[in-house]
Amino acid sequence: MQLIQCTKKLAGEMKIKVQKVDAADFNPLYCWHANLFKIGRKKCVMFMNNATRYHFVIYGVLKKDLQNLHLVFKKNLTTNLLLDGIDPEIIEQYLNQDSIVQFAATNNRSIISQINESIFAVDHYFYHELVEKKQEFIDLAAMNQWLNHQIMLKLSKYPVEMMRDVLEGIKK
Structure with missing residues (x-):
């Protein structure tokens, strides 16, 4: 079972x-915080995996997206894992382990x-790209990849490397 632990703001x-x-x-x-x-x-949702701290942002979330958040989550997770070079077979195996998604309150x-630290980084990424570099658009895929190559003190590796190692361990 996939567990998505939502903040009060998101659940509301x-x-x-x-x-x-x-x-x-x-x-x-199989547990994620959101x-x-x-x-x-624009409303955005950040998802972070409890075990690996792998995370990504969904930008421009609409009301209909919130009603089907589990489907939007799986679609965006698949896209981000593919962009990070994870084998499609491994992604499919991970997502099909149990298709039931349960929502709960945060506990960690x-x-x-x-x-919150990553949201702060995203805010600065947007400012840097739009104001300082005068870009018209943000490449969200590049931003999500950049996020997972940031150091997190609780981890021995980058989040993307942790996620890759754990998912490849599932295949074996």
């Missing part, structure tokens, strides 16, 4: 009630603080 926007669950009952590789934030006037302050 989705109009769902979430309860705290014991994360020990779930494999952390937070809603804004860049300018460490992950929330790392999400």
Whole structure:
């Protein structure tokens, strides 16, 4: 079972009630934290994996996207993993392990603080690209790849390397 642990802000926007669950009952590789934030006037959602801290941003989230967040999540996760060079077979195996998605409340302050730090980095990335470099558009795929090549103190490797190692371990 995939577990998406939503912040209060995200759960409120989705109009769902979430309860705290014991994360020990779930494999952390299949658990994700999600937070809603804004860049300018656009809503965004950041997802971060509990085990590897692999994360990505979905920009310009609409109300219909929030109603089908589990489908939007899987689509964007697949795209980001493919762009990071993960074998499509491994991605399919990971996503098809259990297609049921459950939403719950967040329970790990460490992950929330790392999400907030990454949101801060995304905000600066947008500013740098749009204001300083005077770009008209942001390459979200490049930004998400850049995010997963940032150092996180709790990890021995970059998040993308951690995710690659764990997913390749599943295949064996």
